[in-house]
Amino acid sequence: MMPGMGLTAIGVAGVTISYSGIAHTFVDGMHALTGLTMFVGLIFLAAGILDGGVSTSNRAKATTLVIVSIVLSFATFGLTMNSSNYTITLAGLLMAIAFPSIIISYLIMKMPQYAKPVGAIVGMAAATGIIMWFAFGLVSPDTYMISEPVIEEPKEEVVVSSAPIYPITILEKSDIQGNPDYDPDVAHVPKGNVVEWTNADAVVHTVTSSADFGDTFNSNMINAGEKFSLDTNNLDAGEYEYMCMVHPWMIATLIIEEPKDDVKVVIPQGAGIINEGQVYYNPQVIQIESGTTVVWENTDSAMHTVTSGSAETGADGKFDSEMLVAGSSFKHSFNSPGKIDYFCMLHPWMAGTVEVQ
Structure with missing residues (x-):
């Protein structure tokens, strides 16, 4: 015992x-x-x-x-x-x-003489109980032995945002104090754009609003190679300082500006054919302020592309519309000053320029 x-x-x-x-x-x-x-x-x-x-x-x-x-x-x-x-x-x-x-x-x-009858009674009672439990589970009003049909809930559709993306990079080795950290360090972003931070460093970082310790926005931990997106529609126009909670010396500024009107560029009819006096992108050269979105509209009957770079050097990867069929459009936001050339990969004689102030 x-x-x-x-x-x-x-x-x-x-x-x-x-x-x-x-x-x-x-x-x-x-x-x-x-x-x-x-x-x-x-x-x-x-x-x-x-x-x-x-x-x-x-x-x-x-x-x-x-x-x-x-x-x-x-x-x-x-x-x-x-x-x-x-x-x-x-x-x-x-x-x-x-x-x-x-x-x-x-x-x-x-009373050992009752061992067999008592054992038989208990065994029969146990067997009866198990059988009744299964039987009532199959035919009673509460049919707990029959699996209920699985009703699949409708899946929520994932809505892909078409808002322009403003990219910010968390630079490599930015965890070392004194090194450059966020690029750009001061970002002027039109309200309505989506700010996208990419961690190009080998260690984790955060993007955390400084004044309220993350109440306005907070990425939590961003692992190496991961991204964090912020919809600026939820922010008021103004200046927001942010930092990395893991490396508090990493500080940058996000400035939300009232949205600027889009600038339109038209791909006219006949742009795919070389003719003297033919306009390929109208206007061919545009001057805009940083943070402006340019919209290219294909009014030609042929397909075209809007690809950063030139026919001589090829595409440089800054932006690419891919194939624009007749009646379609492509938009891109320019957030850094400079001169950007672009061309049509299908008709390389078509070229234009965007000058960002």
């Missing part, structure tokens, strides 16, 4: 702990190990009772008192302080096993 009582106590305590929310890190292992220990202890305990009867020695009484104290302590905690939905079920299962086992063991010890 003694080994059975000890193993049972350890198993019950372990199972209770695993369901009480204490052992989060190895809860599955505790379920298996302590559950096995508990059932092995119950087997030893039942074998001891059947073999030698219930011991009435002081040692057995002391052991019983310790086991009851452990079980009641952990059971009370497990029932009142845990968040598992299965604790009551487990407790009921344990009592359903323990109480009949104790009664049957005691009857067999006192």
Whole structure:
């Protein structure tokens, strides 16, 4: 009996702990190990009772008192302080096993001639209960044995924003104090654009509004190569200082400006044919302020592209409209001063220039 009582106590305590929310890190292992220990202890305990009867020695009484104290302590905690939905079920299962086992063991010890009939009755009752549970689960109003059909919820459509993107780069080795960090350091962004920070460094960084420690915007950790996007429609026009919470010496400024009117460039009819006096991009040269969006509209019947670079040097990767069919358009925001040439990759004699002030 003694080994059975000890193993049972350890198993019950372990199972209770695993369901009480204490052992989060190895809860599955505790379920298996302590559950096995508990059932092995119950087997030893039942074998001891059947073999030698219930011991009435002081040692057995002391052991019983310790086991009851452990079980009641952990059971009370497990029932009142845990968040598992299965604790009551487990407790009921344990009592359903323990109480009949104790009664049957005691009857067999006192009246061994009733061992077979009592065992047969208990076995038939258990089988009947299991059969009825399954049967009622299939045909009763609460058909809990029949799986309910899975109703798939409609998937939310992912809306891809068409707003212009203002790119900002978190520079390599910007975690070293004194090195350049955000490029550009001061960004003038028209309201309505999407600001996109790309972490080109090898360590994590954040983009966090300084004045309110991230209440206005906060990227959380941006791993190497990852991006963080900010929709400026949610911000008022004005100046916002931001920083990296991991490296607080990294400070930059985001200036949200009222949106500027788009500048339109037309690809006219016949632009795909070389003719004297033919206009290919109208106007061919435009001068704009930083933060302005240029819209190219293809009014020709042929396909064209708007590709940064030149026919001599090729595309430089700053922007590319890909194929523009008749009636389609392409827009791009210019956020850095400079002169940008562009051309049509299908008709390389078509060329234009954007001068950003």
